[in-house]
Amino acid sequence: MRLGWLFAALLCLSNQANASIEQTLLECRGLTQDSQRLACYDQLAKRFQSSTATTTIAPVVAAKPAVKAPVPTPPVSAPVTKTAQAAKSQPTAEQQVEDFGIRYKEIEDEVTKIYLDVVKVKKDPRGLLKITFSNGQLWKQAEAKRFKLKAGDKAFIEKASLGSFLLGTDKRNATIRVKRLK
Structure with missing residues (x-):
């Protein structure tokens, strides 16, 4: 029962805080000078940031029982192909500038x-x-x-x-x- 009242009170406070933020936002929008309007928005952002930081609740995570990790299998090396070697080599910046805009195809040793x-x-x-x-x-x-x-x-x-x-x-x-x- 107490938790219900506490939740209702927090809900009312958050609604009032949102109304206050909306009202301040409208006031900032009404300012004519750019520097004053920017300062007003900055203050509003700081206030909003501080209010959300205090109301953030960290989730409670239950500890899970330890599970035995599976035994990793040794990696199997695959044969390296020409396309894999070409993908590994990075072109230099100078080479990229030279090749910019040129459309070319790589010749592949693949059966088509x-x-x-x-x-x-x-x-x-x-x-x-x-x-x-x-x-x-x-x-x-x-x-x-x-x-x-x-x-x-x-x-x-x-x-x-x-x-x-x-x-x-x-x-x-x-x-x-x-x-x-x-």
Whole structure:
């Protein structure tokens, strides 16, 4: 019961303090000279800062029982690639000034296009192709475009934008977007 009365009293005091701050804020806004207005706002900020500092209550945290820490596993070193080495080397300020505004691409030693032999072509219930290649990979057509492909054809898969892949043949000038399943 006492706690309820104490809480109600604090609530009333905080409402009065907020009303006082709002009133002072309006008075500061009414001042015409810039220096006086700034001084008024500074005094208001100091008063607000001191009132919030005294009313801040630190949260009580209960002590948790000690838990045995897991045993860390030794780190496994991965082979360093050329792109990782390039990312580690930071260009100098002089080099950054020289290269500013120049758009260039780094040459990567990464495979961007592969040729595979088609072993089997099936259509799913939606009419999209499921293509099995000689190396065991299974790819599925990702867009509803008409594309003729049969077993025994030599097809290529190349990287496209935003991490997607395109499938096509050298006989045709068309490609379809595909997604790897297996």
